[in-house]
Amino acid sequence: MTLTGPVAVVPGLRARPVLTVRLDAVAHNTRLLAARAPHLMAVVKADGFGLGAVDLARTALAHGARSLGVTTLTEASALRAAGVTAPVLSWLDAPDADLTPAVLLGVDLAVPDLAHLDAVRATARRLRRSVMVHLYLDCGTARDGCPPEQWARLCAAAADAEREGTVHVVGVMGHLACAADPDDPENAAALARLTHGVAQASAAGLHPAVRHLAATAGVLGVPGSVLDLVRVGAGLAGIDPSGRTSVLRDVAHVTAPVVQVRDVPAGTGVGYDHAHRTSAPTRLALLPLGYADGLPVQASGRAEVLLHGRRRPLVGRISMDQVVVDAGDLPVAPGDVATVIGADAPAPGGADEPAPTLAEWARWADSLPHAILTGLGARLERRTVAAPSAGTDLQESR
Numbered sequence: 001m002t003l004t005g006p007v008a009v010v011p012g013l014r015a016r017p018v019l020t021v022r023l024d025a026v027a028h029n030t031r032l033l034a035a036r037a038p039h040l041m042a043v044v045k046a047d048g049f050g051l052g053a054v055d056l057a058r059t060a061l062a063h064g065a066r067s068l069g070v071t072t073l074t075e076a077s078a079l080r081a082a083g084v085t086a087p088v089l090s091w092l093d094a095p096d097a098d099l100t101p102a103v104l105l106g107v108d109l110a111v112p113d114l115a116h117l118d119a120v121r122a123t124a125r126r127l128r129r130s131v132m133v134h135l136y137l138d139c140g141t142a143r144d145g146c147p148p149e150q151w152a153r154l155c156a157a158a159a160d161a162e163r164e165g166t167v168h169v170v171g172v173m174g175h176l177a178c179a180a181d182p183d184d185p186e187n188a189a190a191l192a193r194l195t196h197g198v199a200q201a202s203a204a205g206l207h208p209a210v211r212h213l214a215a216t217a218g219v220l221g222v223p224g225s226v227l228d229l230v231r232v233g234a235g236l237a238g239i240d241p242s243g244r245t246s247v248l249r250d251v252a253h254v255t256a257p258v259v260q261v262r263d264v265p266a267g268t269g270v271g272y273d274h275a276h277r278t279s280a281p282t283r284l285a286l287l288p289l290g291y292a293d294g295l296p297v298q299a300s301g302r303a304e305v306l307l308h309g310r311r312r313p314l315v316g317r318i319s320m321d322q323v324v325v326d327a328g329d330l331p332v333a334p335g336d337v338a339t340v341i342g343a344d345a346p347a348p349g350g351a352d353e354p355a356p357t358l359a360e361w362a363r364w365a366d367s368l369p370h371a372i373l374t375g376l377g378a379r380l381e382r383r384t385v386a387a388p389s390a391g392t393d394l395q396e397s398r
């Protein structure tokens with residue numbers, strides 16, 4: 001057993017790990033992306049990528065988004081309950097879900113197959129109202145949407161429902177599978193499939209006003225996929241799925257206070273299973289957040305944080321509630337604050353190294369920035385930086 005040096009603890013230290021949501025950055029990202037399409041639908045699914053669906057929705061709508069996209073009517077209902085009146089599209093309700101809220105709250109539904117269309121028609125008949133639908137063609141994901149071989153029948157049935165007055169087909173939509181690589185030939189193939197699908201819809205007697213295919217990666221990297229509307233989620237949160245551009249601003253910032261430090265000799269085993277052993281005398285700093293707060297355990301042994309303006313490695317395994325930083329010879333003390341994710345770029349000419357980004361955490365964990373972001377836990381204290389009021393001149397941010 002290795003005896004360690006004196007341990008400094010601050011009794012009653014109240015600072016906690018904090019997730020700061022930069023709505024000013026959301027406003028910037030929305031304006032930038034909205035300028036590249038006729039109509040930007042802000043996708044606020046999964047509680048707005050973990051940032052807060054209502055905050056994300058309101059900010060996006062104030063800065064150029066014209067409508068909202070969600071996965072289910074449950075998410076749509078939460079927006080309506082918060083007083084959000086903008087158009088909403090929901091695209092992944094189960095065929096046996098209660099579709100009543102679509103009618104009562106005026107939420108458009110994506111329809112991927114005949115069973116779904118029948119459920120929409122039944123709900124509309126019962127409530128004697130028509131439902132706005134977007135027919136959803138699988139353009140090459142083999143995930144969601146209507147398989148192409150069933151598309152003509154779906155269009156014919158939708159035209160029948162329009163004559164009956166139960167549905168109104170306002171859109172035809174698809175989704176890109178490979179847009180994170182702008183050069184992938186699959187992007188052009190998907191566009192051709194959507195174009196053909198729209199022609200089939202017209203032949204069936206439908207007149208959808210909006211065609212939509214692109215999400216964030218399409219808007220940023222595949223301009224030809226931008227049609228009448230784009231469904232953008234990740235980009236609002238500062239994520240470029242291609243990792244190629246740097247025009248978006250980071251939205252999620254996570255900091256954590258040092259709650260304990262100890263000086264240890266070389267050869268000290270750190271944390272569970274001594275997954276790390278120090279190679280030299282060093283100072284270890286304890287941060288009170290871990291995988292229960294959303295730090296991926298797979299990033300153990302790779303991740304770094306910013307402490308005293310320096311990138312320092314996390315050592316040992318990421319635990320449920322805590323991680324250990326090897327602070328080296330930095331004069332770290334309890335109460336100092338480490339940046340764990342995505343602070344602003346360092347001031348020009350300043351001495352600080354850049355803070356770790358969501359994209360780096362994703363690499364360290366063999367994961368995706370989206371997954372790191374949506375995983376940031378409810379236990380983190382949340383703070384919000386307000387967006388500038390709508391209409392403020394944001395020229396500097398373009």
Ligand SMILES: *Cc1c(COP(=O)(O)O)cnc(C)c1O
Nearest residue numbers: 043175215216231232233234235
């Ligand atoms: C999540 C999702 C989007 C938004 O994609 P981002 O890459 O987050 O912009 C758009 N359309 C569908 C069908 C989705 O599931």
